[in-house]
Amino acid sequence: GAGVSQTPSNKVTEKGKYVELRCDPISGHTALYWYRQSLGQGPEFLIYFQGTGAADDSGLPNDRFFAVRPEGSVSTLKIQRTERGDSAVYLCASSSQAGATNEQFFGPGTRLTVL
Amino acid sequence: AQTVTQSQPEMSVQEAETVTLSCTYDTSENNYYLFWYKQPPSRQMILVIRQEAYKQQNATENRFSVNFQKAAKSFSLKISDSQLGDTAMYFCDSSHPDHSNYQLIWGAGTKLIIKP
Numbered sequence: 001g002a003g004v005s006q007t008p009s010n011k012v013t014e015k016g017k018y019v020e021l022r023c024d025p026i027s028g029h030t031a032l033y034w035y036r037q038s039l040g041q042g043p044e045f046l047i048y049f050q051g052t053g054a055a056d057d058s059g060l061p062n063d064r065f066f067a068v069r070p071e072g073s074v075s076t077l078k079i080q081r082t083e084r085g086d087s088a089v090y091l092c093a094s095s096s097q098a099g100a101t102n103e104q105f106f107g108p109g110t111r112l113t114v115l
Numbered sequence: 116a117q118t119v120t121q122s123q124p125e126m127s128v129q130e131a132e133t134v135t136l137s138c139t140y141d142t143s144e145n146n147y148y149l150f151w152y153k154q155p156p157s158r159q160m161i162l163v164i165r166q167e168a169y170k171q172q173n174a175t176e177n178r179f180s181v182n183f184q185k186a187a188k189s190f191s192l193k194i195s196d197s198q199l200g201d202t203a204m205y206f207c208d209s210s211h212p213d214h215s216n217y218q219l220i221w222g223a224g225t226k227l228i229i230k231p
Contacts, residue, residue: 033218042119042206042221043160059218089158104219106152106160 002026004107006092012113013082021077021110025094032075033104034067035091043091049075082114117142119207121222128197129230135182136192136225138207145169148210149183149190150219155203163205166190194227202229 005024013019025032030051035043045059052072060066064082069075079086089111093104118141128134140149151163166174166183173181178195194201207222 031217035219040223042223043219044221045218048218056218091158091160093160102217103162103165109158111158 004092004094004105006090006107006110008110009108010111010113012115014115015082015084017082017114019079019082019112021079021090021112023075023077023092023094023107025073025075025092026096026105027073029094029096029105030072031095031097031102031104032069033093033095034075034077035093037089037091037109039088046077046090079112082112084114087112087114117144117147117209117211117220119209119220119222121205121207121225123225124223125226125228127228127230130197130199132197133193133195134197134227136194136205136207136227138190138192138222140188140190140207140209140220142188142209142211144211146212148212149181150208150210151179151181151190151192152206152208153201153203154206154224155200160206164192197229199229199231201227203227 007022032049034046037043047057047067049069064080067077089109091109092107095102095104120139147168149166153161153163164176164179180193182191204224206224208219
């Protein structure tokens with residue numbers, strides 16, 4: 001079956017603009033994660049969904065970042081008033097259920113560049 | 116707080132050689148899981164191998180094996196008979212069941228280059 005997909009693969013925007021990044025998890029996966037990966041670093045956790053609800057959004061850096069998953073499948077990460085420091089690869093992962101042993105399957109990421 | 120440390124920013128070996136990537140972690144919990152993920156230039160993060168902390172036996176997946184030293188909090192990855200396709204960033208991770216979100220705690224990564 002299809003893996004996790006993310007669109008767009010690359011996004012270039014200007015400082016101050018609004019962007020949306022989309023994640024399509026593997027069908028049937030109830031857990032969904034967003035991570036941010038800056039150049040030369042490991043990913044850092046942003047937010048975790050179990051079903052439709054954000055079970056933990058403690059990794060979101062500030063209130064310019066918001067994510068939704070209205071139907072428990074597709075998720076959208078929204079960034080308002082983008083700043084140059086938001087430039088990074090945004091990774092989405094899903095797993096069949098929440099659990100430390102459950103493998104997280106990753107999408108290819110969206111590379112966001114804020115000019 | 117849980118942390119994961121990878122002290123080798125970059126390594127390179129000749130094809131067919133064996134290479135070991137180092138990872139240490141810090142946690143006060145007894146129940147946790149450790150992972151190695153591979154990220155090739157395509158950016159697709161792929162699980163290489165997984166280890167449950169309560170299991171003493173080291174995990175093995177084909178050419179990939181780990182040396183899990185729980186007391187030393189060390190979790191190294193050994194790649195045998197390395198292949199050109201093994202060239203990638205390798206990340207060591209931990210996950211903790213007692214946390215509400217099961218997020219992965221990531222190391223900074225090791226860039227592995229396999230030379231022909």
